[in-house]
Amino acid sequence: xxxxxxxxxxxxxxxxxxxxxxxxxxxxxxxxxxxxxxxxxxxxxxxxxxxxxxxxxxxxxxxxxxxxxxxxxxxxxxxxxxxxxx
Numbered sequence: 001x002x003x004x005x006x007x008x009x010x011x012x013x014x015x016x017x018x019x020x021x022x023x024x025x026x027x028x029x030x031x032x033x034x035x036x037x038x039x040x041x042x043x044x045x046x047x048x049x050x051x052x053x054x055x056x057x058x059x060x061x062x063x064x065x066x067x068x069x070x071x072x073x074x075x076x077x078x079x080x081x082x083x084x085x086x
Contacts, residue, residue, distance in 0.1 A: 016039075016071045017038075017039055020032055024053075024070065024071055029057070033050035033052075034046055036052065036053060036073075036074065037077070040074035040077055041078070044074065044081065045081075048081045049077045051077075052072035052073075052076035052077040052079070052080050053071075053072045055076065056070065056072040
């Protein structure tokens with residue numbers, strides 16, 4: 001596939017999947033966290049993804065201020081993992 005073909009752009013990995021968007025819209029935080037964990041690194045667990053999802057929706061506070069977003073990203077879940085390892 002050519003590098004500019006649809007679905008090959010490196011930013012695609014940073015975009016929420018349709019499944020994650022669906023679960024966010026229906027309010028199913030557990031399923032949304034599972035979709036985020038699947039989209040993120042293999043070593044990222046659902047626990048970190050769940051915390052990131054709940055922070056993105058304002059369900060739990062974040063220890064560090066961050067720009068508001070509708071959906072959690074793999075980077076948000078990585079930040080949770082980093083906080084827990086300290």
